[in-house]
Amino acid sequence: MASAKKRPGSKSPQIPKANHSPTKKHRPNPETPADILKQRESLAIFSVKEKLLAKIHAHNSCIIIGETASGKTTQLPQFLHEGGFSRQGTIVVTQPRRVAAVSVATRVAQEVGTELGQLVGYTVRFQDVTSPATKIKYMTDGMLLREALGDHLLKRYSVIVLDEAHERTIHTDVLFGVVKKAQRVRLKRQLPPLKVIVMSATMNVDKFSNYFNKAPVLYLEGRQYHVEVLHSMEPQTDYLFAALVTVFQIHKREPPKSDILVFLTGQEEIEAMVHTINDIAKGMPATCPRLIVHPLYASLPSQQQLRVFQPTPDGCRKVIVSTNIAETSITIRGVKFVVDTGMVKAKTFSAISGLDLLKVQRISKAQAWQRTGRAGRQSAGSTVHYSLIRISYRLYTQQEYRNFLDDTIPEIQRCNLASIVLQLLALGVKNPASFDFMDKPSGESMKCAFTELQLLQAVEGAGEAVCLTDLGRQMASFPLDPKLAKVIMASKDLGCAEEILSVVALLSVDSILFTPQQKIEDAQAIRRKFVSSEGDHITYLNIFRAFRGLPEHDKHKWCYENYVHYRNLNTACNIRQQLRDLCLRANIPLKSCGQDMTSVRKCLTKGLFLNAAELQREGTYITLGPVKHKATFHPSSSLFGCKPAYVLYSEIVQTTRCFLRTAFVIEPEWLYETAPNYFRQSKGANR
Structure with a gap:
């Protein structure tokens, strides 16, 4: 292919030609049990069913490499169930993403011929479609990790299948260490054994095999169609x-x-x-x-x-x-x-x-x-x-x-580790820095995470002596970023839990705003009625209140007309309900502050004080943390074009320059009330 830049007189890129095969019409989707069985038997994994089961019987851990469409995700759990592995516990299959867990569980239930939630079910964040009869369970890796907080040995399960392992999400990487330890301890205590199966289409097989104690690697032949x-x-x-x-x-x-x-x-x-x-x-x-x-x-x-x-x-x-x-x-x-x-x-x-x-x-x-x-x-x-x-x-x-890297850099090596350190401490890991990671994160990342948790008063001590505070234990019970968990805990004293739960739920989903490139001005004009001069968090709260106040049958149309996401707002409603239940267990009174948003902004400051920025003479902002960054409001912010003296932001992102995303206005004294020592040091560094 020639250079892609189109220049006067230059030729367009040419793609190689391919020979055509005769074309045939396709028939409708198969729906009968016979059609489903025929389709299953055509999958590459079906012909090696007995060999797979024999290997899994013989080894505690196995690595399975199966190319796309080999049938490993849908068929292996069924083979395991038919082979008797579900007699001593449930077979669980983890997925990095919610959509995959739901869609695959739905398909397998159809193949088995059972209602979803009976023999086959799924558990994802804020949704549990299982029953006591469930023997094959699909779930997100984050949900299994949260289950491990209450049951370190994962005693409910006889087989854990870690699927799409090559994606190396942060939760999957932590699960590697958690299930490996649970497997070892169960063997030592002579409890029912735990089988661990790691599956992927592509991965560094030697690294995975060595990590799981020289586990055998099983290969499944080909993709359904040659590409x-x-x-x-x-x-x-x-x-x-x-x-x-x-x-x-x-x-x-x-x-x-x-x-x-x-x-x-x-x-x-x-x-x-x-x-x-x-x-x-x-x-x-x-x-x-x-x-x-x-x-x-x-x-x-x-x-x-x-x-x-x-x-x-x-x-x-x-x-x-x-x-x-x-x-x-x-x-x-x-x-x-x-x-x-x-x-x-x-x-x-x-x-x-x-x-x-x-x-x-x-x-x-x-x-x-x-x-x-x-x-x-x-x-x-x-x-x-x-x-x-x-x-x-x-x-x-x-x-x-x-020249490409063989594998994507694991998320554990390129993200903020504060939430993972908090979870590991809650799991009983005495020194998270020594946790059995497949690829250890950098010392700087671990140090940064501990510093953040100390400032949030979630941990105390250092090194081997580090431990959770009472506040930290309560924060760990919320499936949230530690900063947002701290915000919820602070609402107890400021009497605004009802509003804070809504704001935190909105911050836990993808953006609720949908702004098509061709209709930016229209979308901004229509949403202007929700905009608050106090910032994005209050703007989002205004949208959420309007959405929740609508009859169910009007919500889809209203979202379309106002350029907001129905799905994300609906998900935020579900998240809010779960957070509300957790607040009741934590004895946090569910009070409302009405229309005065000062308490809400003060409460947000209790958790987000590390994300403070101050207006400079030239009109830009400078962050108040140990490392100073010049930044401006992102064009999508309701504060874009405004110049409040002090703001807090939920996120700062650097692309061509630094942008503050999702920001709100604060008073400077709130920072000193929340973390006086931190901001005295920060101001000293500024001077």
């Missing part, structure tokens, strides 16, 4: 232009219903690409299939996300332009072509600067193969295809690919 991988012939200087050209060259050559999945890095890129594709498609000849273009990213409203799963109409082609959410979390049937730009937007926490750095960077080799696998999944309905050709177009050269 041809084509690399760019030369480096691309503009991956967006290269992706656009590639989409239309595929579109001109390939028959209808051969859908395309394009990987980009974020909402702005995706919406711009969708708009451009639609504009160009209007001028295409009538002989070309009609293009149906869908964006896909985490903050997209759920009803719009669901459009990507709709069957492609006859004579049309679907193009999905997505972030890395489509790498592993979901399967979009009908995709035959993947356009991989090789880029991803990733957040990394710097313990030295205290900043979350959000930047576009190269993916890893493991991610590249995950993206390629998206073209190898089953077509909607059957193994009979409209087109047998499946290609992954990589918009980077083979040499560039060889």
